[in-house]
Amino acid sequence: MDISQIDFQQLRVKHIYFKTKVRALLYGVGFDEQFFSDKSPLSVWFDTTGKQRYAGSPEIIQLARLHQELIFSARALHRQYSNGEIEQAHEAFKSINQQSERFLSILDQMEQRLTLT
Template sequence: MEAARLDFQQLRIKHILYKSKVRSFLYGGTFDASFFSSAGPIDIWFSTVGKIRYAQEPEILQLIRLHQQMNEIALNLYKLYSKGLIEQAHDGLKEVDFRSDQFIQILSGLDERLQKV
């Protein structure tokens, strides 16, 4: 299952980049609308790798759901930030961090489980 390990490492890296992009726009960086759309790298990974190679794994659906939730939160934080409600937007990062921790935990569990097979 070395291919799975590489696939999940790719997703982990994309997720870390995602979280970094959220922080970036909340601290004055440019908001990249396409990155936070269905054409973003994580959504593409799910549609080209996750839903194809790992469709039978229940964790994939959990990860997709978590990513969608994080995306909704990120877009709401951007709206707050755009309206000048910067403190509230920054406070919302706690929710992003919480969901990110869940995402990494589920992904790591899936990776470990498939390595044992």
């Protein structure tokens, strides 16, 4: 396994963990302000590994932008849940799931492109 495969696996795991933390918000788990910020493990990955090794990749720009959108969506979901808008928060999670699928799809494309070269 080369370094890029390890990098992509780390990114995939961190993203899935992010989505798990979002889902936990729907079950009343406390909101971790730092986790849903530019200090989250996923944001740090983009600022370090992503920028150092994959700065020229168009997919990394898409993934970083999509991650920022996911953070924004997670914060909105938390506000809805906190305001008692439980059904709306569950609907918002469906949108986050779609964004997540898009994230993973772009990551898969990037991984295939870079491992074939």
